[in-house]
Amino acid sequence: MENTVEVQNLTKKFSDITAVDDLSFTIQKGDIYGFLGQNGAGKSTTIRMLVGLVHPTSGEILMQGDSFSKNKKRMLSNIGAMIERPDLYGYLSAMDNLKMFAKLSKKDFPSVRLEEVLVTVGLTGREHDKVKTYSQGMKQRLGIAIALVHDPELLILDEPTNGLDPQGIAEMRELIRNLGTQLGKTIIISSHLLHEVEQIANRMLVIHKGRKVSEGKVSELLNPNETLMEVRILPDDSIEEKLRAKEWGEYIVESNSSALVFKMHPRKMPRLNKYLVDEQVHVLEIRSKHSLEEYFLTLTNQADVEN
Amino acid sequence: MLRIELYKIFSRPRTYISFAVITAITFIIQLAMYVDGSSFVEFAIQGVGDQFDIQGRVLNGYLITYLILQSLLVQVPLLIALVAGDVLAGEANMGTLRLLLTKPISRTKVVWVKFVSSLVYALALLLWLAIIGLGASVLIFGTGDLINLKSDAFIMLLEDDVLWRYGAALAFAALAMATVAALSVFMSAFADNSVGPIIGTMGVIVVLTIFTNLELPLFNLVKPYLFTTHMVAWKGFFDVPVPYEAIAQSAIVLTIYIIGFVVATMVVFNKKDILS
Numbered sequence: 218m219e220n221t222v223e224v225q226n227l228t229k230k231f232s233d234i235t236a237v238d239d240l241s242f243t244i245q246k247g248d249i250y251g252f253l254g255q256n257g258a259g260k261s262t263t264i265r266m267l268v269g270l271v272h273p274t275s276g277e278i279l280m281q282g283d284s285f286s287k288n289k290k291r292m293l294s295n296i297g298a299m300i301e302r303p304d305l306y307g308y309l310s311a312m313d314n315l316k317m318f319a320k321l322s323k324k325d326f327p328s329v330r331l332e333e334v335l336v337t338v339g340l341t342g343r344e345h346d347k348v349k350t351y352s353q354g355m356k357q358r359l360g361i362a363i364a365l366v367h368d369p370e371l372l373i374l375d376e377p378t379n380g381l382d383p384q385g386i387a388e389m390r391e392l393i394r395n396l397g398t399q400l401g402k403t404i405i406i407s408s409h410l411l412h413e414v415e416q417i418a419n420r421m422l423v424i425h426k427g428r429k430v431s432e433g434k435v436s437e438l439l440n441p442n443e444t445l446m447e448v449r450i451l452p453d454d455s456i457e458e459k460l461r462a463k464e465w466g467e468y469i470v471e472s473n474s475s476a477l478v479f480k481m482h483p484r485k486m487p488r489l490n491k492y493l494v495d496e497q498v499h500v501l502e503i504r505s506k507h508s509l510e511e512y513f514l515t516l517t518n519q520a521d522v523e524n
Numbered sequence: 525m526l527r528i529e530l531y532k533i534f535s536r537p538r539t540y541i542s543f544a545v546i547t548a549i550t551f552i553i554q555l556a557m558y559v560d561g562s563s564f565v566e567f568a569i570q571g572v573g574d575q576f577d578i579q580g581r582v583l584n585g586y587l588i589t590y591l592i593l594q595s596l597l598v599q600v601p602l603l604i605a606l607v608a609g610d611v612l613a614g615e616a617n618m619g620t621l622r623l624l625l626t627k628p629i630s631r632t633k634v635v636w637v638k639f640v641s642s643l644v645y646a647l648a649l650l651l652w653l654a655i656i657g658l659g660a661s662v663l664i665f666g667t668g669d670l671i672n673l674k675s676d677a678f679i680m681l682l683e684d685d686v687l688w689r690y691g692a693a694l695a696f697a698a699l700a701m702a703t704v705a706a707l708s709v710f711m712s713a714f715a716d717n718s719v720g721p722i723i724g725t726m727g728v729i730v731v732l733t734i735f736t737n738l739e740l741p742l743f744n745l746v747k748p749y750l751f752t753t754h755m756v757a758w759k760g761f762f763d764v765p766v767p768y769e770a771i772a773q774s775a776i777v778l779t780i781y782i783i784g785f786v787v788a789t790m791v792v793f794n795k796k797d798i799l800s
Contacts, residue, residue, distance in 0.1 A: 231797075268626045270798040294628040304619025308536055317528050321627040363623065 220282075221246045221371055221403045222267070227276035229262050229427075236262040238427040240276070244405060244420075246370075249397040251418030251435065252407035259427035260407040261301065264375045267405070268298045280371070294322065297369040301376055303360020307349030311340065311359050314348055315366060322367035330366065337400075338362045338392060354385035361392065372396060372404045378413060386413075393417055444505055445470065446486055448477045451499040459496060465489060525629060529641035533607060539645065542603035543652055549599065550592055550656050554664060557588050561665075584668030585661035586686045590762065592657040597697055597758070598733075600649060601704040602726050608642035608708030609721035612793065616800040617717040625798055635790045639709050646701040654694055672762045679764055689766075693758040696771065700755035703778045704729065706785035707751075713793045716800045751781045 222244040229237040237259045244250045254260045265271040269289050278285040280292050305314045315331055335341050338358040378386045396402045408414050414421050423431040452474040471478040493500055533539055561583040615621040670686045672679040711721035732752040735743045747753045754774035760767045
């Protein structure tokens with residue numbers, strides 16, 4: 218598959234602090250690429266180098282095979298970016314902000330494109346209001362609209378759900394997934410929220426203290442044999458005892474009268490569900506509490522030990 | 525991009541603070557002169573009244589404009605810093621610089637456009653000063669010969685020999701204000717909020733103006749190289765004869781400063797990591 222981005226031995230030092238240390242990774246066309254790391258791991262610095270805001274101390278960024286630093290203007294015309302908060306001109310309307318950044322993108326497109334992109338991000342109806350009257354979620358959506366307006370192949374979104382309420386986070390994830398699946402964009406999304414990357418990305422990179430600790434397909438990097446599964450039920454004080462008397466007892470990690478957490482292979486779930494139903498337990502919800510968090514902590518701890 | 529920058533500048537309410545300040549100061553001077561202008565004129569010419577027989581309307585629009593210019597051309601640089609000091613640092617503070625620099629525009633062009641837009645703003649301020657200073661004063665007080673009282677000379681400029689001098693003085697003032705704009709943009713490249721560059725520019729101008737005005741041998745050595753020394757060369761257009769050579773020299777020094785500040789800003793800004 219064609220590589221959209223290839224990062225080779227990228228390093229950034231601020232005085233005596235090494236923020237990014239010899240980082241290499243590749244992003245393939247069509248990837249939703251999760252960029253995962255704790256706060257201060259070097260995600261934002263790397264993302265900023267990918268859009269030319271920060272100059273690398275050494276290393277190379279290639280985009281579709283060409284050097285980014287030598288073809289910066291051409292490369293940027295094919296990138297849409299939202300770096301951290303989408304800070305916009307609050308004293309201007311959303312439409313004015315959108316038009317302004319669209320013009321700066323140096324691509325010709327019909328004016329109907331502005332309407333289209335507002336529809337895509339679900340921001341029609343208030344486009345003529347001043348941005349300072351917008352909620353954080355609306356600003357994030359406008360930020361995505363600005364990143365999308367010139368129809369770039371590569372979208373770079375740095376912590377796009379920061380500052381959003383739970384509903385806003387869910388909507389933003391859905392929007393990003395749609396951009397990847399329906400519009401075919403290659404997307405880099407950085408996050409310190411572990412389950413966020415898991416829910417959105419197909420490939421991911423984990424960095425810790427500026428160094429790569431893991432890279433690959435999300436599905437392959439996570440151990441699918443031991444997944445945390447949470448079962449929410451109508452309160453039932455006797456079910457735990459019954460489960461513990463059976464084979465399910467060994468899988469229980471946490472329990473109370475209305476929620477049970479099991480650590481087991483997801484394939485066992487249908488059988489467990491049947492057992493619960495047979496025991497007249499009213500199952501409200503079954504969801505995966507994936508072990509990405511454990512996985513991440515294991516990786517970063519390993520990296521700390523190796524260093 | 526220039527149109528966008530100008531749109532941004534002139535869409536912000538703070539931009540019009542400067543226009544309001546100029547209007548207020550001009551109005552106050554005009555009102556004061558309207559109420560008590562004759563005693564001011566009597567006081568001003570009392571030293572020469574015994575030697576010259578001064579006739580005609582001394583208190584006229586041209587004299588008022590000269591007084592306004594003398595007062596305001598010290599304040600206008602500070603008002604220019606208010607906007608020009610904000611062009612890069614303000615964007616960094618708002619966070620919009622990140623978004624702007626992820627668009628396919630070179631940083632050199634960003635600096636150039638920011639400087640030119642600041643310059644347009646400065647020229648708009650000067651134009652406004654000309655309209656309400658010269659235009660309104662002439663309408664209220666009429667025209668007449670212009671008396672220019674200096675510490676060592678008494679210059680009387682005939683009525684029909686004045687207007688072009690104002691045009692030339694304002695053109696030179698534009699060059700001086702361009703220097704201030706370039707200095708402000710330069711300072712703006714170092715900061716991530718606009719307070720620093722605005723106060724920094726004001727500080728530099730105040731300190732250098734003190735150097736320029738103090739008659740001390742040490743300062744006299746450096747005075748020819750300070751841009752503040754040359755910013756007041758517009759006054760030469762109200763001398764007889766006009767010291768064209770000195771004015772041209774001042775214009776060259778100011779131009780060198782402008783080029784220096786703009787090029788230095790480009791170098792600094794191109795090397796800067798945007799972390800805001």
